[in-house]
Amino acid sequence: MICSVFEVLAWSLCRWLVGELAAGELLGAAGRSDVIDAGVVLIAHDGEDIITSDPEDLRPLAAASACHVELIGPYRKTAGAR
Numbered sequence: 001m002i003c004s005v006f007e008v009l010a011w012s013l014c015r016w017l018v019g020e021l022a023a024g025e026l027l028g029a030a031g032r033s034d035v036i037d038a039g040v041v042l043i044a045h046d047g048e049d050i051i052t053s054d055p056e057d058l059r060p061l062a063a064a065s066a067c068h069v070e071l072i073g074p075y076r077k078t079a080g081a082r
Contacts, residue, residue, distance in 0.1 A: 030064040037061055044069045 023038040032038070037057050044050055046067035052058055055073040062069050 026061055026064055030060040032057075032060055041065050041069065 019039075019042075022042055023035050026038045026042060027033060027035065030038075034057065037054075038061055040050060040052075041058060041061040042065070044065075044067065046069075049070045049072050050058060050062075052071060052073040055071040058071055062071060
């Protein structure tokens with residue numbers, strides 16, 4: 001199947017808009033504003049663990065999401081770690 005550049009661009013735009021809408025809906029439902037935190041929760045699958053330095057930032061988003069994730073943290077870098 002051969003797609004035109006316009007079809008690829010349209011498909012990419014639709015994917016981006018759907019992702020933006022999903023993040024906005026999750027942020028609104030959780031009463032939060034950090035789009036990166038929302039993205040982290042949205043890409044997690046049901047039953048997965050999220051390792052984070054700020055579990056309290058993700059907890060309301062995880063509670064408002066449609067899947068169950070386990071928040072593991074606080075994760076802290078050790079001295080000398082890259």
